[in-house]
Amino acid sequence: MTGEELLDLAAKQAALGELAGAPADDPVNVPMIRHWLAAMGDRNPVYLDRGLAPPAMAQVWTMTAPAPGDRSPVSVMMGALDEAGYTGVVATNCEQTYHRYVRVGELLTPATRFTGLAGPKRTALGEGFFATWVVTWYAGEGEPVAEMLFRVLKFRPPEKRAEPYPLRPSVNRDTAFFWDGVRRGELRVQSCADCGELRHPPGPMCPRCHSANRAHVVARGEGVVYSYVVHHHPPVPGRETPFVVAVVELPEGVRIVGNVVDCPPESVAVGMPVRVAYRPMDDELVLPVWTPGEP
Amino acid sequence: MTRLDAAIAGIGATEFSKDSGRSELRLAAEAVLAALDDAGLSPAEVDGLVTFTQDANQEIAVAREVGIGDLSFFSRVDYGGGAACATVAHAAMAVTTGAARAVVCYRAFNERSGRRFGRPDAGLAGQQSSQGMEMSWHVPYGLVTPAAWVAMFARRYLHAYGATSEDLGRVAVAMRRHAATNPAAWFHGRPITLADHQASRWIAEPLRLLDCCQESDGAVALVVTTAGRARDLRRTPAVVTAAAQGSGAGQMMMTSYYRDDMTGLPEMSVVGRQLWETSGLTPADIQTAILYDHFTPFVLTQLEELGFCGRGEAAAYVRDGGIELGGRLPVNPHGGQLGEAYIHGMNGIAEAVRQLRGTAANQVDGVRNVLVTAGTGVPTSGLILSGVSD
Numbered sequence: 280m281t282g283e284e285l286l287d288l289a290a291k292q293a294a295l296g297e298l299a300g301a302p303a304d305d306p307v308n309v310p311m312i313r314h315w316l317a318a319m320g321d322r323n324p325v326y327l328d329r330g331l332a333p334p335a336m337a338q339v340w341t342m343t344a345p346a347p348g349d350r351s352p353v354s355v356m357m358g359a360l361d362e363a364g365y366t367g368v369v370a371t372n373c374e375q376t377y378h379r380y381v382r383v384g385e386l387l388t389p390a391t392r393f394t395g396l397a398g399p400k401r402t403a404l405g406e407g408f409f410a411t412w413v414v415t416w417y418a419g420e421g422e423p424v425a426e427m428l429f430r431v432l433k434f435r436p437p438e439k440r441a442e443p444y445p446l447r448p449s450v451n452r453d454t455a456f457f458w459d460g461v462r463r464g465e466l467r468v469q470s471c472a473d474c475g476e477l478r479h480p481p482g483p484m485c486p487r488c489h490s491a492n493r494a495h496v497v498a499r500g501e502g503v504v505y506s507y508v509v510h511h512h513p514p515v516p517g518r519e520t521p522f523v524v525a526v527v528e529l530p531e532g533v534r535i536v537g538n539v540v541d542c543p544p545e546s547v548a549v550g551m552p553v554r555v556a557y558r559p560m561d562d563e564l565v566l567p568v569w570t571p572g573e574p
Numbered sequence: 575m576t577r578l579d580a581a582i583a584g585i586g587a588t589e590f591s592k593d594s595g596r597s598e599l600r601l602a603a604e605a606v607l608a609a610l611d612d613a614g615l616s617p618a619e620v621d622g623l624v625t626f627t628q629d630a631n632q633e634i635a636v637a638r639e640v641g642i643g644d645l646s647f648f649s650r651v652d653y654g655g656g657a658a659c660a661t662v663a664h665a666a667m668a669v670t671t672g673a674a675r676a677v678v679c680y681r682a683f684n685e686r687s688g689r690r691f692g693r694p695d696a697g698l699a700g701q702q703s704s705q706g707m708e709m710s711w712h713v714p715y716g717l718v719t720p721a722a723w724v725a726m727f728a729r730r731y732l733h734a735y736g737a738t739s740e741d742l743g744r745v746a747v748a749m750r751r752h753a754a755t756n757p758a759a760w761f762h763g764r765p766i767t768l769a770d771h772q773a774s775r776w777i778a779e780p781l782r783l784l785d786c787c788q789e790s791d792g793a794v795a796l797v798v799t800t801a802g803r804a805r806d807l808r809r810t811p812a813v814v815t816a817a818a819q820g821s822g823a824g825q826m827m828m829t830s831y832y833r834d835d836m837t838g839l840p841e842m843s844v845v846g847r848q849l850w851e852t853s854g855l856t857p858a859d860i861q862t863a864i865l866y867d868h869f870t871p872f873v874l875t876q877l878e879e880l881g882f883c884g885r886g887e888a889a890a891y892v893r894d895g896g897i898e899l900g901g902r903l904p905v906n907p908h909g910g911q912l913g914e915a916y917i918h919g920m921n922g923i924a925e926a927v928r929q930l931r932g933t934a935a936n937q938v939d940g941v942r943n944v945l946v947t948a949g950t951g952v953p954t955s956g957l958i959l960s961g962v963s964d
Contacts (some may be wrong), residue, residue, distance in 0.1 A: 291719040445696040446718065448710030479832070480711045506720050509779035515694045517718045521776075524717040526726060526831045530819075534832050538715050551732045566714055570890060 280363045282399050285408065288359055289396030292352035297392040299416065300351070303340045306386045307332050315339065330384075334377035337416050337425035339388040352393035353412050360433040365407055371493035372411070372430035374399035381424050387416045394428075407434030443517040444560035453483045456495055462563050466555050467495040468531055499557035501572060505534060509544045517560070523547050527569055541570045577852075581804035581811035582959065583676075584613025584797035585924040590915030593687040594791035602631040602682035603639035605793035610640075613714035613797040614808030620646035620797075622674030624664045626657040626681055626918065636680065649673035651819075651913045654826065655866060655949025656841075658873060658919030659957045665798035674798060681920040682793030690789050694718040699777050705827060712829050722778035723828035724951055728871035729780050730836040733834055734886070737874070739780055741889035743771035744914055745870040746756050746784045748898045748905070753913025754934040758955035760788060760857040761913045765861030783869040794920035796927075806963065813944065815960040816852035820844030821953035837886075839872065842947065844880040845956040850881070853958045857881045860958075862929055862938040863903055864922035864946040867910040872950035873897070877905075880945065899936055907936040917949060919948045923957065930961040 280288070291499035305311075312332050316322075319333075325467050326333055332340075345354075357368075370551035381387065398408030411430040418424045450458050470480035475486055484491050507525035514520060523539040525547065540545050540558070553569035560566055586608025588594065588601050610617060620642045625693035632650040643725040647668040659680070665677035685691060700715035717723065732738065750766045753759035766784060774783040795894055804811035808952065822840030835842065840864040850856060865876045873878055874888035883891045891897070897905035907912045908925040915921050928934040928946040940963065948955040 335672070343695055444714075446699065446714045446716060447696075448699050448714045449702055449706045450703065451707060454707060454710070466667050480708070483780065506733070506831070508717070508725040508781075509714055510719075510722050511776040511778065513693055513719065514782075515718055516696045518716040521779075524712075524715045524726070524834070526724065526730075530604060534830075536712050536715055536717060536831065549729065560714075564714070 280359055282396050285359060285363060286396055289356060289393070289410070291354055291402060292393040293395055295352055295393070297390045298351065298389040300341065301343070302386055302388040305340075306339060306437040307381050307383050309383055311339065312336070312383070317402070318557070331380040332383070334380065334425060335375070337375060337427065340387045341416065351391060353391060353410075356393060356396065356410055357433070360408060360410070364435050365433040367404060367434040367436045369404065369406070369432050369434070370429070371409065371432050372428060374428040375441055378424050381418060385418045387418055387424070390415050390417065402432060402434060404432065405434040405437050407432045414433055425449050441561040444564050445565060446518075454481055455543070456493075460495070460497070461557060461567050464557050466498040466500050466567055468498050468529070468533055470494045470496050475538060477531055477533055479535050496531065498555075500530050502529045502535070502553050502555070502569065503555060504539065504547060504551040506549060507539065525553070525569060527553055535567075538568045539570070540568045546571070575603055577775070578666045578814050578817060579670045579800050579802070580798055580814040580925050581801040582662065582796050582814065582923070583742065583799050583804040583807045583809060583811055584609040584611070584615065585795070585927050586610070586612055587794045587917075587921065587924060588792045590758065590792040591686075591787075591923070592791060594684055594737055596812045598682050598688070599635055601632045601637060601684070601791070601793035602629075602636050602680050602795075605682060605795035606636060606640050606678050606680050606769060609678060609792055609795035609797045612809060613799075617641040617680055618643055620676050620678055621645055622665060622668050623675030623929075624649050624651070624661040624677060624679045626650065626661070627652040628657070628918075629653055629681055629683070631680075631682055631768060641962070647677060651955070652725050652732070653949065653953040654952035655868065655918045658866070658923060658948035658955065659946055660819045660955035661815065661920075661927070662796060662923060663819060663955055664796055665765075666814045666817050669798055669800050675803070676825040677798045678795055679798060679920070680793065680795040681918050683918070684791040685792050686789040688791075692719060692721065692789060694787070707738050708826055708829070717829070719778065720828060721781050724869040724871060725778040725781045726831060727828075727836055727875075727951065728869075729769045731871055732780055732873065735889065737889040739875070741781065741892060742780070742785050742870040743768050743782075744892045745867070745873045745897070745958065746771050749867060749890070749910040749912035752899060752936055753909025756908050756914060758801055758912040758935065760790065761909060767812065781869060781871070785797040785915045790915040790917060792915055792917050792921075794917045794924050796923055801811060810931050812930045812959040813962060814957060815855070816849040816958040817955070818845045818848035818852070819953070819955045820848070825953055834859060837875070839875045839879050839950055839956050842876055842950065842954075842956070843933070845947065845954055846880040849945065849956050849958050853943075855958060857903075860943050860945045861908055861941040862901065863905050863946065864926050865905050865910075866919050866947045866950050867906060867912050868916065868949065873905065876950065880947075899938070904938050907934055907938055918933055926959050927958070930959055
């Protein structure tokens with residue numbers, strides 16, 4: 280639903296005017312008043328002494344669990360906003376007006392009037408609509424005893440995006456197969472489609488037979504540390520120091536550079552067996568990394 | 575290779591500092607003028623300029639500043655500090671073939687107060703170029719600084735030959751000892767001990783802070799002309815006996831980790847082979863060497879690749895004082911880039927010229943031939959410079 284359609288729907292809901300809800304299940308009663316006073320820490324004896332309910336309890340007498348299939352104007356509007364992606368909600372206004380005290384034994388009936396939708400507005404939480412409605416509580420033969428104006432902001436939560444990892448590789452038509460593989464959890468080694476020569480890093484032409492027909496094999500994902508460094512200084516963007524970078528020799532016969540992770544830097548050594556793993560660096564980039572393998 | 579007819583006739587430099595307080599172009603212009611003054615040439619007599627692709631100062635800008643007019647030869651050499659000796663090689667070929675009569679090679683940067691090479695550059699792997707693709711196999715893992723790139727080689731070297739952090743430290747101690755008595759060196763008067771080295775913090779294990787050369791602001795320029803013409807100029811010429819560039823199979827920029835062996839520098843072997851063949855000299859004919867020392871481990875490797883000792887023997891060579899003043903092969907008498915300054919290897923070439931002139935701060939006796947190397951771990955270059963016999 281577009282913003283305009285939402286506003287149209289809101290106008291229709293407002294045009295329905297005030298619609299009565301179900302009366303409270305129980306009349307105003309002493310146990311609930313006592314419980315409320317205790318929870319609020321209100322020690323004023325006037326309520327229990329004179330059988331009056333604290334006015335702020337207005338909502339309490341008719342509050343029900345959300346009912347599935349509720350087609351009240353407010354529910355219809357909230358559902359439409361959710362479907363349009365404004366799934367976030369935060370209450371912004373609650374203004375209550377009390378006409379008189381309510382007495383023990385009175386049965387209250389609420390009635391709700393959807394009064395308007397404003398938006399879309401840009402807010403700190405994201406783009407959203409302000410929806411407003413008014414609830415009136417009636418006693419006896421339609422005597423209003425309390426009113427509440429309630430307003431919520433329904434907003435579109437910003438998409439959660441990881442901070443982009445700053446050390447990005449360039450990818451081109453000669454190397455895309457490698458990075459595609461990494462995203463699928465495959466460590467791909469370029470192979471010549473004609474002579475079978477394996478090669479890493481990859482390139483556009485087989486240095487042995489000059490074929491440009493390229494294929495790849497999926498490496499077993501095991502290797503041995505051939506050399507490594509422990510980087511301490513200077514700080515590297517996107518990295519916490521110290522970290523280990525190694526040249527890993529694969530049983531397939533090529534070498535590849537990557538981080539050794541999940542072990543203390545001082546435990547890394549030349550000759551250490553390692554096994555590939557895949558680590559998302561942000562929402563787009565996955566890097567192959569190496570974890571200690573079976574000795 | 576055809577015999578070159580070239581000599582370095584003049585050297586010039588700015589002071590070496592951590593904050594030059596002036597633009598890189600001004601540093602370049604100052605060094606070029608100083609080198610021309612040293613040679614006794616006027617800017618109008620220069621018709622060629624060579625620098626590094628990494629230099630921020632275009633040849634035409636330098637020419638405008640110092641009043642160089644028509645240029646018939648200009649070229650740039652790539653691969654970071656590997657370009658140093660190659661600038662002289664290009665200039666030497668130009669004057670030998672007549673493409674130019676007088677060529678100035680220069681390198682100028684505010685590498686300490688401006689963009690520092692030792693700092694991670696997250697964008698290194700972001701370029702859609704062959705180098706960007708190459709970096710993309712390393713940079714995403716945080717392997718993004720020169721120290722770390724070299725440390726990867728060093729770990730394998732130490733593992734293969736049973737060498738230790740102390741063996742690397744002895745290189746730094748020797749360089750700082752040399753710098754301590756070189757008034758032009760940043761670390762003049764500030765030698766270190768092996769204990770200082772061992773106490774310095776880890777940068778990228780197995781490299782400590784004192785395994786890494788300093789970062790410097792400054793500029794160096796060298797005037798190259800024919801050997802015959804150089805004889806008629808103000809200074810004693812340093813004859814370019816041999817000049818070579820070198821790149822090896824499977825070469826990468828600092829990350830050639832995919833070759834069969836990681837303990838050597840095949841590209842330096844390519845350079846050395848040419849230098850020895852062209853010059854007809856052997857390591858025994860070299861009285862002092864300027865070996866590129868941005869990080870200590872590759873000084874050991876170079877001793878081996880150039881044939882000053884056998885494979886895996888460099889640590890013992892250094893332990894015996896072999897690279898120190900008075901040793902078998904005094905290396906970097908000026909203190910190198912660890913001690914004097916990091917001017918991308920160009921200050922080392924100037925030191926080689928001083929050694930041949932007999933004017934160095936730490937003069938080695940009886941210098942007839944000096945071997946000079948450029949950046950290691952990258953495609954590189956080298957020179958053998960010789961004195962003239964009277």
